[in-house]
Amino acid sequence: MSFRAxxxxxASPRPRVGKTLLARAxxxxxxxxxxAVEAFDLNKGEGLLREFLPKQARAAGVADIxxxxxxxxxxxxxxxxxxxxDLGHDAFDTFFEVAEHIGFSEEALARGIAPAxxxxxxxxxxxxxxxxxxxxxxxRMALVPVHNxxxxxxxxxxxxxxxxxxxxxxxxxxPPHVRKFTDVPPFSFADVARAKGMPPESLEQLxxxxxxxxxxxxxxxxxxxxxxxxxxITLRV
Numbered sequence: 087m088s089f090r091a092x093x094x095x096x097a098s099p100r101p102r103v104g105k106t107l108l109a110r111a112x113x114x115x116x117x118x119x120x121x122a123v124e125a126f127d128l129n130k131g132e133g134l135l136r137e138f139l140p141k142q143a144r145a146a147g148v149a150d151i152x153x154x155x156x157x158x159x160x161x162x163x164x165x166x167x168x169x170x171x172d173l174g175h176d177a178f179d180t181f182f183e184v185a186e187h188i189g190f191s192e193e194a195l196a197r198g199i200a201p202a203x204x205x206x207x208x209x210x211x212x213x214x215x216x217x218x219x220x221x222x223x224x225x226r227m228a229l230v231p232v233h234n235x236x237x238x239x240x241x242x243x244x245x246x247x248x249x250x251x252x253x254x255x256x257x258x259x260x261p262p263h264v265r266k267f268t269d270v271p272p273f274s275f276a277d278v279a280r281a282k283g284m285p286p287e288s289l290e291q292l293x294x295x296x297x298x299x300x301x302x303x304x305x306x307x308x309x310x311x312x313x314x315x316x317x318x319i320t321l322r323v
Contacts, residue, residue: 091121091199092310093161095181097173098206099216104234105206108257109135109172111296112204113142114275115303121168126157128181129174137271143172148180158190164197182220191227200310202228204255209242217246228310235259253309258298264288 096109106129113135116123125143127135136143147153161169173181185191194201205217221229231248232255233240240254248254260268267273267284275296281289 091164091166091168093169093171093194093199093201095171095173095201095203096206097171097178097181097203098208099175099178099212100206100208100210101175103206103208104236104257105175106133106135106138106172107260108204108206108232108234109170110138111257111275111299112303113139113170115300116168116170117142117274117276118300122166123168123170124160125170125172126160127172128177129172130176133269133271135172138273140272146171148177148184154184158184158188162190162193162197162199164199178216182224186223191224195226200228202230202310204230204232206234207231207240207242207246207254208237209245214242214245230255230306232257253306255302255306256298257302258295260295261288261291264292264295268292 094112096105096112098105109125113123113125123142125135125139126146127143128146128148129135136145146157148157161171171181191201203220205220207213207217217229217231220227230253231246234257236257236259243254264284267281267288268275273281278289278292278296281292284292
């Protein structure tokens with residue numbers, strides 16, 4: 087099977103772990119790579135994805151059947167569009183319950199769409215249990231651990247049981263003197279050249295952060311592609 091597009095679900099059962107920043111970076115990475123991007127924002131409050139990317143992101147929900155159908159029907163649409171979901175912690179359980187019930191992973195794969203969850207790992211019991219639960223319940227979906235380095239060195243990998251093949255995506259720290267510009271919507275990492283009022287030193291630090299972050303995403307893309315190729319070879323044997 088050769089994937090034409092992907093669905094990336096940025097998730098954590100915990101609030102305030104850098105999820106929306108990761109979703110923004112993911113969406114802008116795909117735009118930087120020349121891909122058509124559509125994003126879905128399942129959050130409440132301030133600093134929302136749709137405020138930063140008003141042309142690419144829109145509000146979505148899974149609180150009722152109508153919202154669930156609208157969202158999941160779009161996520162499995164085979165139209166060469168890369169889709170990113172910023173999954174709010176309040177909607178975490180319902181989203182994955184529905185995804186499991188309708189066979190979302192299997193349907194996406196059957197349509198040539200690669201589904202993946204970027205799961206921000208934290209040492210709390212809620213996150214560890216949620217990670218293991220997703221791995222059991224949705225084995226055909228790529229479950230990718232992400233370490234937000236703002237929380238310091240990773241010291242809880244053993245709680246998650248990572249194997250030798252597990253790729254841990256590193257999200258580097260965005261310096262405070264840079265975030266005071268990037269945290270004001272609308273701001274897109276895909277349009278850094280248009281950043282207004284950012285001092286040269288801050289712009290340089292932002293470009294360094296983007297190079298590190300995009301390198302992580304490219305390595306992840308390669309890993310997922312290789313996994314797809316291995317799966318295809320196995321199916322043909």
